[in-house]
Amino acid sequence: MASIPRRFTGDTLVIASHNKGKVREIADLLGPYVRTFTTAGELGLPEPEETGTTFIANAELKARAAAAAGHVAMADDSGLVVPALGGDPGIYSARWAGPEKDFAMAMRKVEEGLAGKTDRSACFVCALTLAWPDGHVESVEGRCSGTLVWPPRGDKGFGYDPMFVPDGFDITFGEMEPARKHEMSHRADAFRQLVDRCFR
Template sequence: MSAPRRFTGDTLVIASHNSGKVREIAELLAPYAAHFTTAGALGLPEPEETGDSFVANAELKARAAASAGHIALADDSGLVVPALNGDPGIYSARWAGPEKDFALAMAKVEEGLAGKTDRSAYFVCALSLAWPDGHVETVEGRCYGTLVWPPQGEHGFGYDPMFRPNGYAITFGEMDPTEKHEMSHRADAFAQLVERCFQ
């Protein structure tokens, strides 16, 4: 296996049109890149996510943004529920519909779990760093927990209010965002990526 490629540029394109996600990524990588821009700011369209895994979709988005000439970082993340055969998985955002209504998405998950005893779940975050020459470095982070109902807490986004990480008595929705950022699936993936490409 070849040695990982290091990030040596000064500008990093964050391949996302989600302002919350862009802010979070920029904060996490601020020590390692002098300048950040986004796919949206560069006028790049959002590519259709046609991959069959988190890794495939992250790589697809990163490559599309890197085609503009800068090193680009993309993430693809979601909730995997074993009792629902892995759903919503890569379709986590789509379960919320065009209005991005995650109350609806959480209700759909709960409906699917009716009568099932296994309420385990895990969040996955795939991060992909792509260079204009086509080279890609990708990592995947996970955070395991249990699904609770009704949803609890106002913090976080997506499925956070129904996800209680293992070892905790509160959901991501109830947790202080700083604490969540230290132990989430995204934190796991970023720790791997920083070690691999930024240190």
Template sequence: MHGTIPLVRTARPSGRPFAGDTLVVASHNTGKVREIADLLAPFGLTRVVSAGELGLPEPEETGASFAANAELKALAAARASGHPALADDSGLEVVALEGAPGIYSARWAGPDRDFGRAMERVRSELGSGRDRRANFACALSLAWPDGHVDTFEGRVYGDIVWPPRGDRGFGYDPIFQPDGHAVTFAEMDPADKHAISHRAEAFRLLVAACFDPATG
């Protein structure tokens, strides 16, 4: 899966300092790229470019976990571009569906990325009277062309709501209401979502390990 480049994983909440001026966001999902770019904005990178902008192919997500898929995407983009690459793998985990859609969250939306259809499938499989607890999970992997990769994970918990509410965010955001809030992710101001999301939690760990000025 990783070719001939060695894979060096970091299990501790520490990582290799990022010292370059170019970072590839290993995604073709414009909503996800925009959200990651917003989170990266304070770090003054000269160039943040997506895999889609570079015309890089999307590798097949063959991993059995969010972390495994994030790592293979980050490594593929780093090898192909010659620059450090940041990949995200994330999804919705519904307790009553035994964690589904999980790593298959995007696949539930089909080849056309129709998340209206995906959300309807969640509603249909849940039915009525079942536990509505759920969480979003995110793994962020930062990989270098030499095969080094650091991975960090975050989660945010809440409930599935129906019907969908809000037109902000992307994916399953309109049916997820995080704990302590009366609105869905799709109804939130993006800055408020960034402060509490699964991606923000993983990003905080990434920043502390790889982007902290004290380590750079």
């Protein structure tokens, strides 16, 4: 029996992310439904260790950690899944960039792994969790398929965007206007599901 989803009825939402690119995208996507946003960083909350083995497990862990401070919190755990690399970097996408968040290096690592391989398909995945202070959670997962190109192109996005060309396009997410990316990304797919379930 499917349980009845819980709706977001407050007016403040904590964005449980320390990634500025994601915080900006989440605030853009949920702008119409939420009066006030704050972030885990602004509340001085620590960045929890991502010990889960799936995107959803890590999104739940980050959202629960922030909701413990007393407000409904939303977390995003996302990454680039490359079948030819056995699914890497996957949940390790941020960690591949190291403590300096060096995505030029992380993208080079992906490209080196693809040397001599013909399958350059990839998929961005985004798990979103909304967590309440009483422990209730709602989670969804979205995806966006595409192809990896080299060299990287464009500086409009973040992370692995400059090497990802979504299916049906010939420009990378790094070259795409943010508004366009927001309509079709893995994060947009996940948000559509979560908004349907919890925000209207």
